[in-house]
Amino acid sequence: MNFSTGTISKLLSSKKIVFFTGAGISAESGIPVFRGKEGIWNKLKPEELANFDAFLRNPAMVWEWYEHRKKIIHESEPNPAHLAIAEMEKLFYEVTVVTQNIDNLHRRAGSKTIYELHGNIERNYCIKCRTFYNEELEFSCGVPKCKCGGLIRPDIVWFGEYLPEDQFNNSDEAAKECDVFIVVGTSAVVYPAASLIYSAKENGAYIIEINLEPTEISSFADESIMGKAGEILPGLVKEIENKLS
Numbered sequence: 425m426n427f428s429t430g431t432i433s434k435l436l437s438s439k440k441i442v443f444f445t446g447a448g449i450s451a452e453s454g455i456p457v458f459r460g461k462e463g464i465w466n467k468l469k470p471e472e473l474a475n476f477d478a479f480l481r482n483p484a485m486v487w488e489w490y491e492h493r494k495k496i497i498h499e500s501e502p503n504p505a506h507l508a509i510a511e512m513e514k515l516f517y518e519v520t521v522v523t524q525n526i527d528n529l530h531r532r533a534g535s536k537t538i539y540e541l542h543g544n545i546e547r548n549y550c551i552k553c554r555t556f557y558n559e560e561l562e563f564s565c566g567v568p569k570c571k572c573g574g575l576i577r578p579d580i581v582w583f584g585e586y587l588p589e590d591q592f593n594n595s596d597e598a599a600k601e602c603d604v605f606i607v608v609g610t611s612a613v614v615y616p617a618a619s620l621i622y623s624a625k626e627n628g629a630y631i632i633e634i635n636l637e638p639t640e641i642s643s644f645a646d647e648s649i650m651g652k653a654g655e656i657l658p659g660l661v662k663e664i665e666n667k668l669s
């Protein structure tokens with residue numbers, strides 16, 4: 425059993441659960457994480473690939489990178505961690521997913537209430553007229569263009585950009601109202617996303633962390649479980665189902 429009896433009884437007496445997820449929850453689907461030993465940012469520079477100025481300087485290179493990530497994502501499937509979170513919707517009054525991920529795997533796993541803080545790789549928009557393009561894009565010399573002539577970009581929040589206001593506000597409200605806030609597979613170092621953990625705690629939520637290794641919030645969490653999300657979360661579903669049966 426991974427979870428303490430205190431955590432299990434807290435969960436059993438809870439109505440509203442928020443899962444706050446990062447790249448680590450998709451690692452077992454074969455999608456690389458950003459930090460740590462295997463992190464993308466060890467090999468590539470975010471200032472060259474994940475910010476607006478880099479995009480204007482070299483849109484073809486940025487698009488090449490996102491098309492590469494999209495290929496990996498399209499070849500991946502939701503893993504048992506995503507599926508376990510979707511399953512939890514049958515066990516609790518209200519389950520909300522707040523994700524930093526852009527890979528659409530929570531939706532493909534069947535979760536219903538999902539707030540995407542950093543956008544979604546399936547969506548794109550024109551930087552000039554903000555027309556959205558969510559179907560396959562036409563690339564001419566490496567860069568898709570809008571009918572108005574503007575450059576089309578991925579609908580992904582880059583470093584230095586604001587998060588989508590509605591997504592963040594809904595996430596903050598869910599964090600402040602929930603009974604348990606479960607942080608899964610994130611280094612919790614990117615803001616304002618990580619501030620939601622503190623919002624939840626300040627408003628009385630019980631904080632559970634699931635990660636392969638300690639993070640900035642491990643000492644702050646009410647329970648920090650080290651291990652793979654794809655193993656721990658299905659185990660949690662089983663434990664709750666047993667207690668409820």
Ligand code: APR
Nearest residue numbers: 446447448451457458459524609610611614635636652653
């Ligand atoms: N199970 C649980 N945790 C895991 C697993 C796993 N199988 N594999 C990796 N992890 C953990 C790592 O230990 C690490 O703490 O997932 C975390 C991934 O951290 P990051 O790579 O920093 O990803 P994330 O926290 O989502 O990054 C936040 O940074 O680059 C930006 O916009 C990008 O949304 C991203 C944001």
